[in-house]
Amino acid sequence: MKVGLFIPCFIDQFYPEVGKATYELLLKLGCDVDYPSGQTCCGQPMANGGHAHDSKGLAIKFGEVFSPYDYIVGPSGSCVNHVREHYDIVPQTENIKKVRKGTWEISDFLVNILKVDNLKARFSKKVGVHNSCHGHRGLGLGVQTELNDPTQVSVIETLLNQVEGIELAELDHPDECCGFGGTFSVTEPTVSVQMGINRVADHKKQDVEVITGADMSCLMHIQGILKRQGSNVEVKHVVEILNSEL
Amino acid sequence: MGTEKLISHADHSRNFLSNQLKASWFNKSIWYQRDKRDVATKKLDEWETLRQLASDIKAHSLSKLDEYLIEFEKNATANGIQIHWAEDDKEHNKIATDILKNHGAKKIVKSKSMLSEECELNHHLEANNIEIIESDLGERILQFSGEKPSHIVMPAIHKTKEEIGELFEEKLNTKPSNDPVYLTQAARLHLRDKFINAHASMSGVNFAIAETGSFVLCTNEGNADLGMTANSKLHIASMGIEKIIPKQEHLGVFIRMLARNATGQPITTYTSHFTKPDEGAEIHIIIVDNNRTKLLGEEKFNSALKCIRCAACMNTCPVFKNSGGHSYNFVIPGPIGAILAPVHDIKKYADMPFASTLCGSCTNVCPVKINIHEQLYDWRQVISQKKSAFTFKGMIMKGAAFVLENTWIYDTSGKMGMFFIKHFRWLVTHATPWGEGRELPDIPKESFKDWYKKNHS
Missing domain, CATH: 3.40.50.10420 (NagB/RpiA/CoA transferase-like)
Structure with missing residues (x-):
């Protein structure tokens, strides 16, 4: 099984440690991982801002870069969701069809493809999970509180529950949006920040030490708010916790 | 209908949130409705x-x-x-x-x-x-x-x-x-x-x-x-x-x-x-x-006509909860309003589909399964294409696409961007909307791509 590592642009630039943890974790779990260096961005920021028509070249490029791989795995639910759901803007070539089907968010990949049930990791802190919307509702990574469907499972919690020493917080609103929303964060900064403050308050109420999630963009927004508040609550991508040593 | 210049959702929301006490009370009142709905539907x-x-x-x-x-x-x-x-x-x-x-x-x-x-x-x-x-x-x-x-x-x-x-x-x-x-x-x-x-x-x-x-x-x-x-x-x-x-x-x-x-x-x-x-x-x-017949003729948007006006999409919408119904200029506020309004006057209501994070909760609560958040995304595409490509945002998007389509330019401009933020952090924090209530992340010493190249060449 050949895995193409998909490191979204802002993780590449702002959070290289998340890319490293993703890479190391996949290696640890026995995957044959390659990072194709031609990759840039999936096009999501433009498309969510209403400019999908300007991002067609990026979809085609993504198809070219990643089509050689059986699976394309990345640490971002929203980017993966974008590839799967919104690459209908370009002709459905073999490349495009293959990457739309083969692109996976890492926690989903770990649980549903690799069937990981015994992670060897330890993280002795109280952790609150932020369920980022596009992964949560778009990819179905978590339990969607609006639905009356008792069969839903959270892949993130399935993995975190395998981590020794971790304590997961129970939040009042476990799947409320943090307010990042891509361009929304700068076109509607006041609402965006208020929503972030509300999310942070829910986690703080449970005395969490770390807020984690499967989307670094939301976590960047949450981290920005925590830093402005002078809080010592940390933010970590879920792969950083899953990749921690025993 | 006229296309008079209206106060934007963003500006309305700023006013709404300036009264923090009332905004917090409003948020709780709407959550109360959402919670009651969750209990009733799960029965x-x-x-x-x-x-x-x-x-x-x-x-x-x-x-x-x-x-x-x-x-x-x-x-x-x-x-x-x-x-x-x-x-x-x-x-x-x-x-x-x-x-x-x-x-x-x-x-x-x-x-x-x-x-x-x-x-x-x-x-x-x-x-x-x-x-x-x-x-x-x-x-x-x-x-x-x-x-x-x-x-x-x-x-x-x-x-x-x-x-x-x-x-x-x-x-x-x-x-x-x-x-x-x-x-x-x-x-x-x-x-x-x-x-x-x-x-x-x-x-x-x-x-x-x-x-x-x-x-x-x-x-x-x-x-x-x-x-x-x-x-x-x-x-x-x-x-x-x-x-x-x-x-x-x-x-x-x-x-x-x-x-x-x-x-x-x-x-x-x-x-x-x-x-x-x-x-x-x-x-x-x-x-x-x-305008309902007009909407019926819009293949991507006509399912909005299934709406039975229960307002659950408003009660669950985090943007609605933090901006109030009067922040939307259309008679019907919130997510459903934002997908109904553009068919009446696409210029006048152009900002409504953007007053959302596309979180998708609206779609999940909708009793008639209208794909509200997908329609918000689709309206954004229609609205942006109707606007001139020479708007400020249009040019930024085109510029970004050009940079990102070319790996070398992306790699180089990424470094330049990081250099800029690192050395002009104060400016970026104080002169951009991001800095309104948020700090920037720390700038790492190298990108993931550089780290990978160093260790795998």
Whole structure:
């Protein structure tokens, strides 16, 4: 099984440690991982801002870069969701069809493809999970509180529950949006920040030490708010916790 | 419609959030509705099946809307109801005014109708010297305060009981009080007098049944029934063309869902069925298009016409909860408003589909499974393409796409960007919207790509 590592642009630039943890974790779990260096961005920021028509070249490029791989795995639910759901803007070539089907968010990949049930990791802190919307509702990574469907499972919690020493917080609103929303964060900064403050308050109420999630963009927004508040609550991508040593 | 420059959602929201105490109270009030809805819908094991059924019935009805409307007209007419067709808001208002004038009706009571808000009927009637009294408590409060509804089920949800107490002191001569029981009683006495002395009543329509030619109204206050029974000589109901369902047996699906999803009640207190006028009385129904046919022709967007106006998408929307209903410029606020508004005037309401994080919670609560967040995304594409490519945002997007399509330029500009943020952090934090309430992340010493190259070449 050949895995193409998909490191979204802002993780590449702002959070290289998340890319490293993703890479190391996949290696640890026995995957044959390659990072194709031609990759840039999936096009999501433009498309969510209403400019999908300007991002067609990026979809085609993504198809070219990643089509050689059986699976394309990345640490971002929203980017993966974008590839799967919104690459209908370009002709459905073999490349495009293959990457739309083969692109996976890492926690989903770990649980549903690799069937990981015994992670060897330890993280002795109280952790609150932020369920980022596009992964949560778009990819179905978590339990969607609006639905009356008792069969839903959270892949993130399935993995975190395998981590020794971790304590997961129970939040009042476990799947409320943090307010990042891509361009929304700068076109509607006041609402965006208020929503972030509300999310942070829910986690703080449970005395969490770390807020984690499967989307670094939301976590960047949450981290920005925590830093402005002078809080010592940390933010970590879920792969950083899953990749921690025993 | 005009395309006057309106205050943007972002600016409205800034004003709304500047009163933190009230904003926090509002957020909690709306969460309370969402929580009640969650409890009520989870009591029905078949909830998700009902959603699919309701969605299918509505989709079917829309696919044969012309046939069902004609069937409805035929059956309603046979029952003695008079049917009128209005192409737009102006025609609706004219028809209503003409009927009222023909009957010499000068005092009207009206139960809550979002369609009449859409048509701005009250202004029109008042301009014709007809007194129109809103008989829904929330709507009456807003009539006193001169405001528009901020929510389609709870129109005055933005007003605190203290504010209402002060308003009633001024308008109804009540004692200083914020006791909801006392204030409601005062409103009830005031409205009772209006009901008894009205010359005619008006209402909207929740459901119109093609098979029987009858229509259904759902209220919690019984005010629609009171309006009709206190003075049963003349009633006018306004309905959008999308209110049709084919058969009586379909009604139960929607009745079980509407109140559960709206307010967490198993059913509205009053579910009133109207089939024929009393002896010597008249019932008129004005069937209104007002851009609905235009929307029906939009393949990506026409499922918005399935909406039964439960407002659950507003109650769950995190943007609505933190900006209030008045932050949207359209008569229907929140996610459903944001996908209905552009068809009326794409320029005027261009910012509405962007007043969302596309979180998708609206779609999940929708009882008729409208893909609201996907339509918000799709409207954004339509709106951006209609705008000139030479807008500031358009140029940034094109520039970004150019950079990102070229790996070398991306790698190089990434480094330049990081250098810029690292050395001009103060500027970026203080002169960009990001810095409003947020810090920037620390700048790493190298990108992932550089690290990977160093370690794998």
